[in-house]
Amino acid sequence: MKILVCISHVPDTTTKIKFDGNKLDENGVQFIIGPYDDYALARAVEIQGEKGATVTVLNVGTASTEPTIRKALAIGADDAIRVDAEPTDAMFVAKQIVAVAKAENYDMILMGRESSDFNGGLVHGLVGEMMGWPSIAPCMKLELNGDSATMAREIEGGKEYLEVGLPFVAGVQEPIAEWKIPNMRGIMMARKKPLKVIPPVEVEGVTEYQSFSLPEGKSECKMIDPDNIGELVNLLKNEAKVL
Amino acid sequence: MSVLVYIEADGGAVKKSSLEAVAYGAEIAKGEGSTAIAIATGTVVEAELAKLGKFGASKVLHVSDERLNDGGIQATANVVFQAAEKESANTLVMARSSLVDAIASRVAIKLGASVVTNVVDLPDTSNGFVVKRGVYTGKAFANVSVPGAKKVITIAKNAISPVESGDFASVEAFSASLSDTDFAVKRTKVEKAEGDILLPEADKVVSGGRGLKGPENWGMIEELAKSLGAATACSKPVSDMEWRPHHEHVGQTGIKISPTLYIAVGISGAIQHLAGVNSSKVIVVINKDAEAPFFKAADYGIVGDAFEVVPKLTEAIKAVL
Ligand SMILES: Cc1cc2nc3c(=O)[nH]c(=O)nc-3n(C[C@H](O)[C@H](O)[C@H](O)COP(=O)(O)OP(=O)(O)OC[C@H]3O[C@@H](n4cnc5c(N)ncnc54)[C@H](O)[C@@H]3O)c2cc1C
Ligand SMILES: Cc1cc2nc3c(=O)[nH]c(=O)nc-3n(C[C@H](O)[C@H](O)[C@H](O)COP(=O)(O)OP(=O)(O)OC[C@H]3O[C@@H](n4cnc5c(N)ncnc54)[C@H](O)[C@@H]3O)c2cc1C
Numbered sequence: 043m044k045i046l047v048c049i050s051h052v053p054d055t056t057t058k059i060k061f062d063g064n065k066l067d068e069n070g071v072q073f074i075i076g077p078y079d080d081y082a083l084a085r086a087v088e089i090q091g092e093k094g095a096t097v098t099v100l101n102v103g104t105a106s107t108e109p110t111i112r113k114a115l116a117i118g119a120d121d122a123i124r125v126d127a128e129p130t131d132a133m134f135v136a137k138q139i140v141a142v143a144k145a146e147n148y149d150m151i152l153m154g155r156e157s158s159d160f161n162g163g164l165v166h167g168l169v170g171e172m173m174g175w176p177s178i179a180p181c182m183k184l185e186l187n188g189d190s191a192t193m194a195r196e197i198e199g200g201k202e203y204l205e206v207g208l209p210f211v212a213g214v215q216e217p218i219a220e221w222k223i224p225n226m227r228g229i230m231m232a233r234k235k236p237l238k239v240i241p242p243v244e245v246e247g248v249t250e251y252q253s254f255s256l257p258e259g260k261s262e263c264k265m266i267d268p269d270n271i272g273e274l275v276n277l278l279k280n281e282a283k284v285l
Numbered sequence: 286m287s288v289l290v291y292i293e294a295d296g297g298a299v300k301k302s303s304l305e306a307v308a309y310g311a312e313i314a315k316g317e318g319s320t321a322i323a324i325a326t327g328t329v330v331e332a333e334l335a336k337l338g339k340f341g342a343s344k345v346l347h348v349s350d351e352r353l354n355d356g357g358i359q360a361t362a363n364v365v366f367q368a369a370e371k372e373s374a375n376t377l378v379m380a381r382s383s384l385v386d387a388i389a390s391r392v393a394i395k396l397g398a399s400v401v402t403n404v405v406d407l408p409d410t411s412n413g414f415v416v417k418r419g420v421y422t423g424k425a426f427a428n429v430s431v432p433g434a435k436k437v438i439t440i441a442k443n444a445i446s447p448v449e450s451g452d453f454a455s456v457e458a459f460s461a462s463l464s465d466t467d468f469a470v471k472r473t474k475v476e477k478a479e480g481d482i483l484l485p486e487a488d489k490v491v492s493g494g495r496g497l498k499g500p501e502n503w504g505m506i507e508e509l510a511k512s513l514g515a516a517t518a519c520s521k522p523v524s525d526m527e528w529r530p531h532h533e534h535v536g537q538t539g540i541k542i543s544p545t546l547y548i549a550v551g552i553s554g555a556i557q558h559l560a561g562v563n564s565s566k567v568i569v570v571i572n573k574d575a576e577a578p579f580f581k582a583a584d585y586g587i588v589g590d591a592f593e594v595v596p597k598l599t600e601a602i603k604a605v606l
Contacts, residue, residue, distance in 0.1 A: 055537050055557050059424040077538050132390070133400070156386075158422050158537065162402055167358075167390025176359055176470045179387050182531065192473075196532055197356065197383045198295070198485055200477030206470050213387075216538060217531060249399055250430040252415065257426070257563070263570070263580050268589030268597075274569070275601045277585060282567045284489070284546040285513075285606065 043095035044146065045086045048139055048153035048165065049114055050076040051107035055158065061254045075110055077221075078154025082212075084219035085184055086152050087118035093186065095149075096120050102129045102138045108237070115232035116224030122235065127242035131249045132160070134242075136168035141243045143173060148209060150191075155180040155213040166213035176206055179213030288314040289374035290342065291365050292325040292334070293382055296479070299325070299333045301486050302380035304340050308447035309440055310378040311341025312407055319375075322346065324368040324459070326361055327353040331456055338454025340447050346372075346459035352468060356384050360467040362391035367461040369396055377437045382485065389439050398435035405441050422537050422560040442485065442543045484533060487516035489546040492535065492562070494520040496551020496572065496591060500528035505595045506550060512602045518542070520552050536561035550591045554579025571595065 053059070053071045060067040075083065086097045099114040101107050102125040111122045125138040143151060151173075156163040163179070170177025182201065183194035193204045196215065224232070266274045279285040290310035292303045310321040320343040325334055327350070334345045348364050361384060369377055369392070377392060379385040381403065393400035401416055405426065409415045413430050419441060420427045431438075484490065491510040493503060503517075510517045517533060524534035535542055537557035547565035551572065552558060559582050562568070570583040573590050580586045587594055 053421070055422075055560070059421045061425070136390075160420050160427075161422060163386045164390040164393075164400060164402060167362075167387060168394060168400075171362075171391040171394035177387065177391065178358065178470065180383070195383075197475075197477065198483040198532070199481055200475065200530070200532055202356070202472050202476075203474040204470050205473055217525070247399065247432050249401055249432065252428045252430055254420070254428075255426045257424070260568075260582055260584065263583040263586045265580075265586050265588065268587050268594050271587075271594065271597045271601045274585060274587065274598065275605055278546070278567070278569070279605060282546075282584065284567050285602070 043089070043093055044148045045089065045095050045097050046143060046146070046148045046151045047079070047083050047086045047097060047099045047114070047119065048151065049079040049083060049099055049101050049110065050154070050157045050159065051101060051103050051110040052076045052157060052159040059256070064251075064253060073107070073110055075114055076154045076158050078156060078158070078213070078215050080221050081216055081218050082152040082154055082214045083114055083117055083119065084222045085214065087222060088219055089186060090118065098123060100125070100139060100142055102127055102135045102242070104128050111237060112232050113224060115235045115237070116228040117222045118228065120235065122237040124237060124239050125242050126239050132162040132164035132168060134245045134248050136165050136172065137245045138242055139165065139169050140172045143169070150209055151211045153211070153213055155215045163213070166211050170211040173211065175210050177211040177213070178204060178206060180215040181212040182215055182218055184212060184214070184218055286317070286319045287372045287374045288319060288321045288376045288378060289365070289369045289372055290321055290323045291377065291379040291385065292323050292329070292337065292345075293380070293384065294325060294327065294329040294333070295483060297328055297330045297333070299329065299337065300380070300382070302382065302442060304337075304447045305442070305445050306378050306380040306440060307337050307340040307342050309407065309445045310376070312445065313376055313378065314341075316410055320344075322372050322374070323454070324348070324365060326364055327351065334456045335453040338452050339449045341451070342454045345454050345456045347456055348459050348461050350460070350463070352463075355472045357468060357470060357472070358384070358387045359391065359470065360463055362388040362395065363463060363467050364461040365392050366395040368459060371459070375435050379439050381439050381441055385439055389437050393437040396435050396437065398437045399431045399433045400437040401429055401431050402439040403441050404438055405444050407445065423541060423563050424560065482514070482516040484516045484518055484540055485542060487542070487544050489513045489515035490518050490542060490544045490565075491515045491548045491550070492518035492520070492552060493523060493529075493550050494552030495522050502592070503529065505592070505599070509548070509595055509599045509602070512599045512606065513546070515546070520558055549579055550595060552579060553577050554582060
């Protein structure tokens, strides 16, 4: 069994987002594996343990993403591919993933339901449609039985259970697995694991990010005395006009 | 040329977010001198569909195929694609949801369209087609230029305020050709709380955190929510510990919501929690710790014990509503 796990390289979730002109101000920013992608990796590594699968991680990014890729190898992926490019949007990323996947025989492609930087939520469906495979997102449970899988997918107000034949693409979220933290042995081994760097395929007509802005700041919080709850109701009704 | 709008229903009724999508599609149609056409799938009350005319749809296509009630990703994507072809739609508008987030990309590939998600405002068409979308999980916005003649757009809640006017629209049966491969993914079971207000659609939300100590204390949160007609939500540790179901979890790794009122009880206000709720119009925080970071992101705050404050607040709300 061969699993491809796609990971993005994104600012840590505690990052205070600032822009330097038209680019993220990366000063002091720590980069991590996308939180949802980290769940995909964790589940893939569990399947590797249970069923003896090979896990390949793939990132589309510049050389600056290599520490993030090495971390994925330390968590337990067997090898890695980096498509050497500065991605522009989900379509660009998806076409790179498809180029890699078409040259191999993966049984499934796992990724996050959404990247935490550009929040497109698109790559799984784009890849699924281009491969002619089903795409399931947000997938919150994944069990394999032979050449099919059972999944739980979150829907509004609950979840649905699905049965899917291999191969497929899934965009995952919790509680599919618990995040894994690399141990010392994993970190040592990761240094020797293969990381292949390949050139991108050409993609035309991508979207273009022209400028960024920050949300308006909140005004001061009005504090209300807990012994005067009526005041809060009054403010919600007559000042904020939300009741 | 036309603008196609995908309509989602819940329990046979058109979702509020779909009304926003129709209004949004109608605005784009007006700008380009075309019409907005709606497409709905599965079982939907016909009067609900006709009413879409009042929000700007010139006509409504309805694929009543019951197999589509399962909300299959591939089947629904294929139906929407076929409707877009039939109506020569250049632009497809859909309101974000669990299903729409999964199909937008597939439809875009079928159409050979550009796709842009999580759009928060009407496009600027003065120079090309530029939309504003949320990025960095609620922490920023980006202006994105979308190239090409064909576009798929998904909108966030409140991207537009729909106004009811005009006439009912005619509803036409539409039959899409679907094959077995469209139904290759089989739904075996659904677990859904019927009759509850859906969290992403909710106008008001009451949310509880670890400060509530245990699942047995959620009664007062539900009471408060009921008094307001609000949905309930929770922080990540609360769903991790299974005090509450996962679909109530809001934040960076949960659902992103933008209700008009968000009341947070016993939640500290970690940056990852705020990422999912900071586009709420009004935020009320109830926390016993005056130093809780959530107060910095709130409009109104009460420093106090939730077990005393919440029941009193419920009573006070019942008295005025
Ligand atoms: C320096 C730099 C600048 C960038 N500038 C932009 C920009 O201006 N606009 C822009 O849209 N993007 C930019 N990106 C790329 C961005 O990080 C995302 O990779 C890309 O936007 C796809 O995001 P999405 O939100 O649409 O993906 P989603 O569809 O939300 O992602 C779903 C899943 O796809 C996988 N995935 C996403 N991205 C990658 C990737 N690069 N490699 C492997 N798997 C991936 C992850 O598992 C993710 O959870 C930039 C990246 C870098 C390094
Ligand atoms: C990558 C990543 C992603 C994450 N994603 C999310 C996410 O999507 N959503 C999310 O919520 N978190 C997320 N987190 C976790 C987040 O960092 C916090 O740990 C979490 O939000 C804390 O939950 P809490 O506020 O319920 O609990 P705590 O932080 O434990 O806060 C409990 C609060 O209750 C108050 N309290 C206690 N007793 C009472 C009382 N009797 N009356 C009133 N107040 C009381 C306390 O003063 C305290 O402020 C994420 C973390 C990481 C690293």
